[in-house]
Amino acid sequence: MGVLRTALLMGIFLWVSLLANGLNLWPMPASVGYGSGILYLSNNFQLRTEGSKYSDDSRILSDAFLRMVDLVRVAHVIDGIVPSSGVLDGLHVRIFSEDDKLNFGTDESYKLSIPASGKETYAQIEAQTVYGALHALETFSQLCYFNFTSKIIELHSAPWKIIDQPRFPYRGLMIDTSRHYLPLAAIKKVIDTMSYVKLNVLHWHIVDEDSFPLEMPSYPNLWNGAYSYSERYTTADALEIVLYAQRRGINVLAEIDVPGHARSWGLGYPSLWPSFDCREPLDVSNEFTFQVLDGILSDFSKVFKFKFVHLGGDEVNTSCWTATPHIKNWLKKKGLNESDAYRYFVLRAQKIASSHGYEFINWEETFNDFGKQLNPKTVVHNWLGRGVAEKVVDAGLRCIVSNQDKWYLDHLDSTWESFYLNEPLENISKPEQQKLVLGGEVCMWGETVDASDIEQTIWPRAAAAAERLWTPTWKLATDPKLVAPRLAHFRCLLNKRGVAAAPLFAPGRGTPPFTGSCIQQ
Ligand SMILES: *[C@@H]1O[C@H](CO)[C@@H](O)[C@H](O)[C@H]1NC(C)=O
Ligand SMILES: *[C@@H]1O[C@H](CO)[C@@H](O)[C@H](O)[C@H]1NC(C)=O
Numbered sequence: 001m002g003v004l005r006t007a008l009l010m011g012i013f014l015w016v017s018l019l020a021n022g023l024n025l026w027p028m029p030a031s032v033g034y035g036s037g038i039l040y041l042s043n044n045f046q047l048r049t050e051g052s053k054y055s056d057d058s059r060i061l062s063d064a065f066l067r068m069v070d071l072v073r074v075a076h077v078i079d080g081i082v083p084s085s086g087v088l089d090g091l092h093v094r095i096f097s098e099d100d101k102l103n104f105g106t107d108e109s110y111k112l113s114i115p116a117s118g119k120e121t122y123a124q125i126e127a128q129t130v131y132g133a134l135h136a137l138e139t140f141s142q143l144c145y146f147n148f149t150s151k152i153i154e155l156h157s158a159p160w161k162i163i164d165q166p167r168f169p170y171r172g173l174m175i176d177t178s179r180h181y182l183p184l185a186a187i188k189k190v191i192d193t194m195s196y197v198k199l200n201v202l203h204w205h206i207v208d209e210d211s212f213p214l215e216m217p218s219y220p221n222l223w224n225g226a227y228s229y230s231e232r233y234t235t236a237d238a239l240e241i242v243l244y245a246q247r248r249g250i251n252v253l254a255e256i257d258v259p260g261h262a263r264s265w266g267l268g269y270p271s272l273w274p275s276f277d278c279r280e281p282l283d284v285s286n287e288f289t290f291q292v293l294d295g296i297l298s299d300f301s302k303v304f305k306f307k308f309v310h311l312g313g314d315e316v317n318t319s320c321w322t323a324t325p326h327i328k329n330w331l332k333k334k335g336l337n338e339s340d341a342y343r344y345f346v347l348r349a350q351k352i353a354s355s356h357g358y359e360f361i362n363w364e365e366t367f368n369d370f371g372k373q374l375n376p377k378t379v380v381h382n383w384l385g386r387g388v389a390e391k392v393v394d395a396g397l398r399c400i401v402s403n404q405d406k407w408y409l410d411h412l413d414s415t416w417e418s419f420y421l422n423e424p425l426e427n428i429s430k431p432e433q434q435k436l437v438l439g440g441e442v443c444m445w446g447e448t449v450d451a452s453d454i455e456q457t458i459w460p461r462a463a464a465a466a467e468r469l470w471t472p473t474w475k476l477a478t479d480p481k482l483v484a485p486r487l488a489h490f491r492c493l494l495n496k497r498g499v500a501a502a503p504l505f506a507p508g509r510g511t512p513p514f515t516g517s518c519i520q521q
C-alpha cells in the first residue's frame with residue numbers, strides 16, 4: 001500500500017511539475033524564452049507565407065503545415081468552443097531562400113515567436129530554408145496541449161521566443177533492409193518519427209550478405225538475391241523513399257558494403273563470388289566485379305542525390321581470396337598480399353563513386369588498416385569503439401561517430417541514458433578538429449528487427465541521441481535523471497502520435513515494467 005501511495009504521489013508530482021513547466025520540448029532548442037500567458041488554437045488554423053522568397057510550388061511547407069495541425073489534433077476529439085479573445089489564428093512563415101534542394105550542410109536554423117495573448121494573432125516563423133521552417137513547425141507542435149475542460153488546443157507560457165539551430169550537420173539513423181526486409185510503410189514511419197526529433201540523415205544499409213532487395217536496372221539479376229519474390233524494392237520505391245524523406249527534411253544515404261558484406265550479390269551473378277564454396281568477399285581479381293559496382297553506383301546516382309554514398313568496407317575477411325587459386329595467382333602476378341588487395345578494392349570503389357559525383361563514407365577499418373593511403377576526402381564512419389574520432393580528425397579526415405558500445409540500437413541492453421551521454425567530441429578540443437566531426441548516427445542493425453518491432457527498438461533511445469546531436473553542449477544534462485521527465489513526456493507524445501516508442505525503464509524494446517502512467521514508465 002505504501003509503495004502504491006508513493007508511486008501515486010510521485011505521479012501527481014510529475015504531472016503537476018510537467019504542467020507547470022512548459023519546457024517539454026525534445027530535442028531542447030538552442031535558445032528558449034517564454035512567459036505565462038495562455039493562447040487558444042483557432043479551429044481554422046492558417047498558414048501565411050507573405051514575405052517569403054520561397055514559393056512552395058512543391059508544397060513542402062504547406063503539406064508539412066497540414067501534417068503538423070493533424071499531429072496536434074490527433075490524440076483527442078477537439079469539440080470545445082474557442083473563446084473570442086486570446087486566439088492564435090495561424091502561423092506566418094517567412095523563408096529567405098528560394099532554393100528547396102536538401103543536402104549535406106543545408107541551413108536548418110529557424111526562429112519561432114509566439115505572441116502574448118491579446119496581441120497579434122499569428123505566430124511568426126523565420127528560416128533561411130524551408131527545412132529550417134519544418135523544424136520550427138515541429139517545435140511549435142510540441143508546445144500545444146489539449147485541455148480536458150475546454151476541449152480545445154491551448155498553448156501555455158506565451159509569449160515564446162525560440163532561436164534554434166543544430167549542433168551537428170549530420171544527425172543519422174541507420175536501418176538495415178538486408179537482414180530483414182522492411183516494407184515501405186515501416187520505413188516511412190521511421191522517417192516520420194525522425195522528423196519529430198530533428199534527425200536529418202536516414203542511412204539506408206540496403207544490401208548485405210543476407211539479401212539484395214533493390215532493383216538495379218544496370219544489372220537486373222542482382223535482386224535475385226532478395227529473400228522472396230515480394231521482399232523487394234523497385235527503383236521507383238527507392239525514389240519514393242528518397243522524396244518522402246526529403247519532404248520531411250531528411251537525406252537518404254545509400255550504402256553498398258563492399259567487398260566484405262556482399263555474398264547475396266552472387267545469387268544474381270555467381271562470378272562475383274571467389275568460388276561456389278567461398279562466396280565472400282567479392283572477387284577482387286575479376287574486372288566484372290568493378291563493372292557491377294560501376295553499374296550500381298550509376299543507378300544510385302539517379303535516385304540517391306545526397307552528396308555522400310556509403311561504401312562500407314568493414315569486416316573484410318580475405319581468406320577466400322588466398323584460398324581460391326585464380327585469385328591467389330592474380331595476387332601473385334600483381335605483387336599484392338591480401339591486405340594490399342583490400343586497400344586496392346576500397347580505393348578503386350572510391351574512384352568509381354567519385355566518377356558518379358559522390359563523396360564517400362567508409363567504415364573505420366579502412367582507416368585503421370590503411371588510413372595514410374585513404375583518399376583525404378574520405379569520411380570515416382566509426383563503429384568499433386570509442387576514441388576513434390580523435391585519431392581520424394588528428395589525421396585530418398572527417399568522421400561520423402557511431403561507437404557500438406553506446407549507439408547501436410541492436411544492443412538491447414544499452415539504455416537510453418547511455419545513448420544520451422555518448423559525446424562525439426569527447427577528447428577533441430581543437431575547434432578545427434571539432435569541425436571535422438560531421439556528427440553521429442545510431443544504427444539499427446536488422447538481425448532481430450522487422451516491421452513488427454522496429455519502432456520500439458529504435459524509440460525512444462534514438463531520440464536521446466538526437467538531443468545530443470541537436471542541442472548545444474552547455475544545455476545538455478550531465479546527469480540524465482534531469483532530462484528523464486522530459487524524455488518520458490516525449491515518449492508519451494510519440495505514443496499519442498501512433499509511434500510504438502518503448503518505455504524508458506525497459507532497455508532495448510521492453511514492455512512496461514508495471515502498471516501506471518505513461519510518464520512513469
Ligand atoms: C483548462 O481550461 C480551463 C477552463 O478554461 C482552465 O480553468 C484550466 O486551467 C485549464 N487547464 C489546464 C491544465 O490548462
Ligand atoms: C574467415 O573466413 C574463413 C573461410 O570462410 C573462415 O574459416 C574463418 O573463420 C574466417 N575468419 C574470421 C576471423 O571470421
Ligand SMILES: *[C@@H]1O[C@H](CO)[C@@H](O)[C@H](O)[C@H]1NC(C)=O
Nearest residue numbers: 318335336337338339340341
Ligand atoms: C603486405 O605488403 C605490404 C607491402 O606491400 C606490407 O607493408 C604489409 O605488412 C603486408 N601485409 C601482410 C599482412 O603481409
Ligand SMILES: *[C@@H]1O[C@H](CO)[C@@H](O)[C@H](O)[C@H]1NC(C)=O
Nearest residue numbers: 385386387388390423426427
Ligand atoms: C578520453 O580521454 C580519457 C583520458 O585519457 C579516457 O579515459 C577516455 O576513455 C577518452 N574517451 C574517449 C571517447 O576516447
